[in-house]
Ligand SMILES: Cc1ncc(COP(=O)(O)O)c(C=O)c1O
């Protein structure tokens with residue numbers, strides 16, 4: 001994958017020509033972007049706050065449609081047999097609704113170019129097609145299960161060497177990056193242990209040791225509202241649009257964003273060649289979902305902070321970068337504008353955890369996150385079940401871990417339902433003041449207890465049923 005080799009011959013011609021021509025179109029920030037039937041960015045030369053940019057789309061549509069039309073067409077007629085001047089010919093290669101979404105996301109992700117595909121895993125598939133046999137990948141020891149599965153497949157069948165190291169320690173990355181390293185792949189926060197990687201430090205170490213390394217960051221756990229890895233030194237950022245970006249669990253999507261046009265062209269080549277570009281209808285749904293990202297995330301985060309504080313103040317070991325007790329709290333806030341709405345906690349007993357999950361009513365037992373509805377899951381049995389038990393143990397992924405993905409419901413209802421589930425599952429000791437976690441009791445220092453209790457009491461009271 002070293003350097004950015006020229007485009008394959010087969011990618012040249014009509015489609016690449018259209019994109020090549022498009023790259024001469026600049027937006028108000030000077031970004032080169034493909035053309036669009038609706039430019040997405042306000043054309044008055046002003047850059048607005050992200051909350052405004054999320055909502056704002058400008059249309060060149062012939063009827064001035066307020067909502068970007070769904071171009072539900074596989075083909076586009078050409079003016080002549082030789083063609084060549086039309087922007088679109090076939091939806092696998094490009095579609096106006098998809099282009100509009102891509103421009104909108106490029107703007108939001110502070111990127112030169114964004115590409116949308118059929119899922120988050122589709123993004124990683126496209127990115128790893130940049131690898132060649134013998135290339136090495138450096139990545140974390142806490143990763144989404146599907147990411148781990150694809151990397152394992154590539155190392156077993158694709159002659160790719162994958163190093164899993166503790167990326168929370170940049171020096172551990174330094175030890176394994178060599179001239180053979182083609183890709184450094186990071187999550188921060190990680191799914192499901194919410195570990196934080198110093199993206200600027202790891203990116204700079206990687207580039208210093210091997211300038212042709214591509215540093216890619218999976219930003220799914222935060223969304224562009226809260227973190228922009230391209231601004232932190234990453235070469236590629238991708239995320240599952242199935243999560244926060246869309247927010248309603250009604251579509252699957254993935255977004256890849258880049259600043260380097262040559263990398264963008266190589267990724268586009270794979271998307272067109274393999275046919276994983278997002279469909280017009282899902283592009284439209286995702287564009288609609290993105291508009292409410294700001295308000296959804298604000299409510300989800302505030303609920304998540306409340307729930308994390310509630311659990312911690314009752315003695316559970318909680319992992320959430322919004323809590324001062326998080327070991328990398330300062331590092332996280334040096335890179336991000338929020339902590340997101342995913343947290344995890346331990347009970348000390350797998351059976352107790354299973355009972356808690358099954359006792360919850362409002363919290364749906366479901367994989368995924370970023371949705372307006374609150375979800376509860378056991379990663380080792382669900383989202384991360386594809387990582388074998390031995391590896392989970394080596395990587396210290398607790399089997400009793402419960403992951404909460406907090407939605408926009410009334411926080412008092414969420415706390416009530418969780419309290420009832422904790423009591424019903426026998427996870428807590430009832431005390432005169434309420435209850436305390438039974439197992440894996442997390443001992444906070446005195447100052448943290450006082451802070452957690454006062455924050456917890458700010459919201460709705462949390463009596464057990
Ligand atoms: C951190 C992370 N990255 C990527 C993915 C893959 O996304 P998708 O399900 O849209 O393929 C997921 C979840 O599925 C995830 O949690």
Ligand SMILES: N[C@@H](CCSC[C@H](N)C(=O)O)C(=O)O
Pocket residue numbers: 144146191366367368369382383384386
């Ligand atoms: N059966 C699926 C599980 C998807 S997990 C989705 C999401 N990333 C999460 O973390 O919950 C699979 O095997 O991929």
